[in-house]
Amino acid sequence: MGTRGSALSRRQTEAVLAVLRRLHPGIRFEVVVIQTHGDRWAGPLSPASRPGLFVAELERALQEGSIDLAVHSLKDLPTTPTPGLALAAIPPREDPRDALVANAPSLAHLPYGARVGTSSPRRAAQLRAYRKDLEVVPLRGNVDTRIRKVRSGVVDAAILAAAGLVRGGWEQEITERLDPEVMLPAPGQGALALQVREEDIRMRSLVEVLDDPLTRAAVSAERAFLRGLGGGCVVPAAALATCDAGASTLRLRGLVAAPDGSRVVRVERAGPMVCAEEIGRQAAEAVCGLVPTLAS
Numbered sequence: 001m002g003t004r005g006s007a008l009s010r011r012q013t014e015a016v017l018a019v020l021r022r023l024h025p026g027i028r029f030e031v032v033v034i035q036t037h038g039d040r041w042a043g044p045l046s047p048a049s050r051p052g053l054f055v056a057e058l059e060r061a062l063q064e065g066s067i068d069l070a071v072h073s074l075k076d077l078p079t080t081p082t083p084g085l086a087l088a089a090i091p092p093r094e095d096p097r098d099a100l101v102a103n104a105p106s107l108a109h110l111p112y113g114a115r116v117g118t119s120s121p122r123r124a125a126q127l128r129a130y131r132k133d134l135e136v137v138p139l140r141g142n143v144d145t146r147i148r149k150v151r152s153g154v155v156d157a158a159i160l161a162a163a164g165l166v167r168g169g170w171e172q173e174i175t176e177r178l179d180p181e182v183m184l185p186a187p188g189q190g191a192l193a194l195q196v197r198e199e200d201i202r203m204r205s206l207v208e209v210l211d212d213p214l215t216r217a218a219v220s221a222e223r224a225f226l227r228g229l230g231g232g233c234v235v236p237a238a239a240l241a242t243c244d245a246g247a248s249t250l251r252l253r254g255l256v257a258a259p260d261g262s263r264v265v266r267v268e269r270a271g272p273m274v275c276a277e278e279i280g281r282q283a284a285e286a287v288c289g290l291v292p293t294l295a296s
Helices: 007-023 056-064 121-130 143-151 162-167 201-210 213-228 273-288 291-295
Strands: 070-073 085-089 098-102 115-117 135-137 157-161 192-197 237-244 249-257 264-272
Touching: 007 070, 007 143, 007 162, 007 192, 007 201, 056 070, 056 085, 056 192, 085 201, 098 143, 098 162, 115 143, 121 135, 121 237, 121 249, 121 264, 143 157, 157 162, 192 201, 213 237, 213 249, 213 273, 237 273, 249 273, 264 273
Parallel strands: 115 135, 115 157
Antiparallel strands: 070 192, 085 192, 098 157, 237 249, 249 264
16 A cells, blocks of 8 residues: 555554454455655646646656555646546545644634645635735645644634545644635645556455445546646645435536636536536536636
8 A cells, every 4th residue: 555654644544544443353454655756846736837836756656556545635636537547446535624723723713814725726715705804924834733723823713625634643733723715725625535456356355345425426526626637736726526315416516716816716516426427517617717718
């Protein structure tokens, strides 16, 4: 099992490993830590540079056969499938929302001109649209580092994925889980992806039992929305789909924004869950014509 070396990635992989060991007690699993280019990269993360930044080395190891299974944060995977590789399972999703870690009770209660740390163009654009007075400053590093910078006053607040905070054992640090109407999350946020070689039928059969159809449908719509915008969209983009299992329906909310937050375009589509990708594609078509204008 291949994983990135960050504490969060290791914990996510260990959680998957615990389930696989319980399901397949006669099989020995070994974790292989692989450092990705994204782990070494210290520069800013633009929407165009992010696809593949945190997964390319893991995918190469899969293709070469040095690992048999890669555990990814789904939002890190490019929306275009990698030839020869398959997503064997997408387990049940953790909370997809973004979370505020702050020295104030909520995002609305941050003082005027507060410094909010994030290196995500998506989060930065929505922060600026919500409160123009906030100073959005770059903030990278592992979760511990970013939390420490808030607690020490380097920044007044930071925006992180709620799922990462929960899975990593930092749930008590969450000040507020942000309403998607304020901060729509990244496509696939909160979901894990278990990737294998396409022809490795045995490994696929071992892990596919972890697949959650509702999560797969939701993230398929979100990723189709991003893919419809061009995959490595040059403007901040966000999407969140929710599924009503009883009615077999899916609702998708999508967003594109000007980097400075001066314009935000929202779209919503709904339909049968089995048409998840088509719903995402239609939502992208609805906003696609505005993307060049926003980017300029």
